Amino acid sequence: MLQKIEQLMQEISALHAKNAQEAEALRIKYLSKKGEISQLMNDFRSVPAELKKEVGMKINELKNFAQERINALKEGAGESSASGSDAIDLTRTPYPITLGSRHPLTIVKNEIVDIFSRLGFTLAEGPEVEDDWHVYSSLNFADDHPARDMQDTFFVEAHPDIILRSHTSSVQSRVMEATQPPIRILCPGRVYRNEAVSARAHCFFHQVEGLYVDKNVSFTDLKQVLLLFAQELFGPETKIRLRPSYFPFTEPSAEMDVSCTICGGKGCSMCKGSGWLEILGCGMVDPAVLEANGIDSSVYTGYAFGMGIERITNLKYQVKDLRMFSENDVRFLDEFTSAR
Numbered sequence: 187m188l189q190k191i192e193q194l195m196q197e198i199s200a201l202h203a204k205n206a207q208e209a210e211a212l213r214i215k216y217l218s219k220k221g222e223i224s225q226l227m228n229d230f231r232s233v234p235a236e237l238k239k240e241v242g243m244k245i246n247e248l249k250n251f252a253q254e255r256i257n258a259l260k261e262g263a264g265e266s267s268a269s270g271s272d273a274i275d276l277t278r279t280p281y282p283i284t285l286g287s288r289h290p291l292t293i294v295k296n297e298i299v300d301i302f303s304r305l306g307f308t309l310a311e312g313p314e315v316e317d318d319w320h321v322y323s324s325l326n327f328a329d330d331h332p333a334r335d336m337q338d339t340f341f342v343e344a345h346p347d348i349i350l351r352s353h354t355s356s357v358q359s360r361v362m363e364a365t366q367p368p369i370r371i372l373c374p375g376r377v378y379r380n381e382a383v384s385a386r387a388h389c390f391f392h393q394v395e396g397l398y399v400d401k402n403v404s405f406t407d408l409k410q411v412l413l414l415f416a417q418e419l420f421g422p423e424t425k426i427r428l429r430p431s432y433f434p435f436t437e438p439s440a441e442m443d444v445s446c447t448i449c450g451g452k453g454c455s456m457c458k459g460s461g462w463l464e465i466l467g468c469g470m471v472d473p474a475v476l477e478a479n480g481i482d483s484s485v486y487t488g489y490a491f492g493m494g495i496e497r498i499t500n501l502k503y504q505v506k507d508l509r510m511f512s513e514n515d516v517r518f519l520d521e522f523t524s525a526r
């Protein structure tokens with residue numbers, strides 16, 4: 187009996203039908219009241235009791251298989267009998283077309299670039315694989331500055347002088363060594379730091395660097411440009427606050443806060459009750475940096491600023507986990523389809 191079932195199984199899996207009639211003939215042969223499978227069911231009575239369970243299951247399997255197979259042959263026969271052009275439904279609407287979306291970091295980067303282009307900044311680029319000079323030494327980092335440490339910087343094993351840039355400030359140096367003022371540039375790009383990946387830190391992220399060098403550039407100019415930037419980005423009600431800070435390449439240096447984008451300054455969980463959110467570092471280019479990059483510091487002054495794109499994107503869209511930016515999960519990316 188089991189052998190017979192196995193044999194029918196093979197026979198049925200090899201069946202072909204040219205058209206619906208042939209498929210129907212096969213149905214009659216195997217599945218009708220007098221068909222081969224019904225015959226097996228009749229014989230089932232004589233199967234010894236201890237084999238009944240196994241044989242019963244096999245017969246059921248065979249029956250289901252035969253039904254599926256013959257149905258498929260019927261449908262297949264229908265299709266192949268239709269002429270080629272009938273297979274394409276020309277009346278079907280092409281909509282909805284699934285649209286791709288820009289990556290949230292690209293959306294925010296474009297917005298930042300757009301604002302500064304209107305103020306006369308042009309784009310500049312530099313390499314992600316850099317040397318120590320452009321990332322640190324030319325920017326006035328002392329030899330023992332902790333940022334050079336292995337805990338922060340990715341080094342190339344065979345060449346300790348070759349590193350992955352840890353900030354886009356390296357592009358300042360690239361541009362200054364190649365051009366004389368006036369210089370007014372914006373450098374968006376990816377940077378790398380040796381951090382364990384978590385919701386709040388990543389080993390790569392994105393920054394935008396700004397640099398303006400000319401005669402008579404003052405801190406007032408810097409403050410005014412940053413105020414305009416913050417109001418364009420977060421809305422006309424936005425206030426800014428500059429706090430004294432330290433960076434090796436600027437003197438004086440400051441960190442800029444904007445009034446909280448959620449509560450407007452009253453204090454909430456986003457700004458931890460302070461009403462302010464830190465968004466960038468800035469300052470007047472240290473004369474030593476101008477000189478190291480071939481610019482006469484007795485003639486020219488300049489300002490610089492740098493910000494993290496992930497940070498600003500989080501403030502605008504409340505993305506809770508930094509890892510989402512690089513996972514390419516379409517459910518996340520689709521949320522930005524309606525953004526610019």
Ligand code: DAH
Pocket residue numbers: 352353354355395396433436466467468469490491492493
């Ligand atoms: N490079 C700094 C960082 O990665 C950011 C920065 C601060 C850039 C002050 C600047 C600046 O141009 O003036 O944290």
